[in-house]
Amino acid sequence: MEDFRVGASAATGGLHAHSGWKAWRCVRIGDSESRIASILYERPGLPLGSDLNSPEALSPGQTDTAGADALSRVRIVLVEPSHPGNIGSVARAMKTMGLSDLRLVAPRSADALSHPEAIALATGAVDILKAAKIHNELDKALADCPWSAALTARVRELAPLELAPERAAQTALLRARQSEAVALVFGNERYGLDNESIMRCQACCTIPTSAEYSSLNLAMAVQIMAYECRLAAGVARPASTEAGAPRATHAEREQLYAHLEAALVELQFLDPVHHTKLMHRLRRLFARADLEHDEVNILRGICTAIQENRP
Numbered sequence: 001m002e003d004f005r006v007g008a009s010a011a012t013g014g015l016h017a018h019s020g021w022k023a024w025r026c027v028r029i030g031d032s033e034s035r036i037a038s039i040l041y042e043r044p045g046l047p048l049g050s051d052l053n054s055p056e057a058l059s060p061g062q063t064d065t066a067g068a069d070a071l072s073r074v075r076i077v078l079v080e081p082s083h084p085g086n087i088g089s090v091a092r093a094m095k096t097m098g099l100s101d102l103r104l105v106a107p108r109s110a111d112a113l114s115h116p117e118a119i120a121l122a123t124g125a126v127d128i129l130k131a132a133k134i135h136n137e138l139d140k141a142l143a144d145c146p147w148s149a150a151l152t153a154r155v156r157e158l159a160p161l162e163l164a165p166e167r168a169a170q171t172a173l174l175r176a177r178q179s180e181a182v183a184l185v186f187g188n189e190r191y192g193l194d195n196e197s198i199m200r201c202q203a204c205c206t207i208p209t210s211a212e213y214s215s216l217n218l219a220m221a222v223q224i225m226a227y228e229c230r231l232a233a234g235v236a237r238p239a240s241t242e243a244g245a246p247r248a249t250h251a252e253r254e255q256l257y258a259h260l261e262a263a264l265v266e267l268q269f270l271d272p273v274h275h276t277k278l279m280h281r282l283r284r285l286f287a288r289a290d291l292e293h294d295e296v297n298i299l300r301g302i303c304t305a306i307q308e309n310r311p
Contacts, residue, residue: 067233068098070176074229075101075183076222077141077148079197082108082189088121089219091128097226098235102132103141103183138197141183147175148183150193150201151221153214161203168205169228176233184225189218248296256296256303257283263303266310 076094081087081104091102109115113129122129135141142148149168150160163171172182185201187193198204207224209216216224248256261279264270270278289295 066177067173067235070173071098071229071233071235072100073176073179073181074099074172074226075103075141075145075181076226077103077105077138077183077185078107078218079105079138079185079193080108080188081112081218083117083218084109084112084115085117085121086189086218087112087115088118088123088125088129089217090222091118091122091125091132093219093223094226095125095128097223097230098233099226099229100128100131101181102128104132104134105138105141106136107134138185138200142185142200145181145183147172147180147203148185148201149203149205150185150198151187151225152193152198152204152206154206156195156198156204159198159204160201163203163205165205165207165225165228166232168203169225169232171203173229173232184222184229186218186221245292245294248291248293252293252296253286253291256286256291256300259300259303263306266307 076090076099078087078090081090087104087107094100094102104112112118113132113134118129119126133141149163149172152159155162168184172184175182183201184205185193185197187197205225207216207221257279260282261270264278265272291299
């Protein structure tokens with residue numbers, strides 16, 4: 001299948017983008033309005049003092065059963081999609097991240113949702129296609145959405161608030177948690193979104209890409225934004241085999257440090273008189289490791305072996 005360029009024309013926009021992010025804006029969601037503060041970052045994080053640092057804005061690793069429900073209120077809107085195969089791929093990208101609301105605006109194919117290529121590339125996400133709705137204009141697709149973000153290749157003159165992908169997803173999920181429908185709007189594979197469509201949204205978003213080759217397939221762009229939304233939702237990840245391992249207590253860590261210090265002195269690696277910096281560095285090292293109970297026991301076993309095998 002042909003890989004259509006997203007936003008091939010710089011004049012009309014799309015989803016290929018510049019590679020650097022400089023200015024970041026955080027959105028504080030108030031009861032009646034959005035207040036915008038401009039902040040400079042190399043890579044987006046939740047800035048101190050932002051409402052996005054509130055308990056409602058959970059970190060990506062946190063478990064939140066309400067997150068899945070919030071994701072169901074994130075709508076993906078495709079404006080004038082031209083290739084049924086891309087629509088099927090978008091459905092698959094959505095389902096892997098827990099999104100389910102797909103809207104098409106004036107698709108080029110009358111059978112866009114039932115086309116054999118769309119069905120084939122949906123692969124397990126045909127239910128997304130069956131539930132999708134088609135509108136003849138963007139306003140109808142966004143009618144019940146208080147907030148939407150347009151995906152575009154570049155910053156436009158007099159464009160809506162510019163948000164990085166991570167920030168756009170965080171904003172979307174904060175609103176979705178308040179039972180609001182929100183939308184991420186994507187343009188035609190070849191031409192992207194026109195200025196009029198972008199101005200109908202409350203924010204615009206650009207996905208950073210390589211300056212050497214900046215073209216993203218439509219489904220790729222949707223996958224990236226759907227992934228960011230899933231992170232912002234704080235939906236639980238599959239538990240690893242180590243998830244339930246008990247962490248070392250403060251007392252166990254202190255016993256390890258004392259045991260380690262004694263073993264290093266016996267090895268003559270540590271000067272018992274001038275050793276403050278080394279032990280501080282070792283404490284910092286193990287603090288970053290967030291040691292488990294069994295790991296402390298292993299390390300203490302090594303210390304014991306060192307002491308017992310000293311001549």
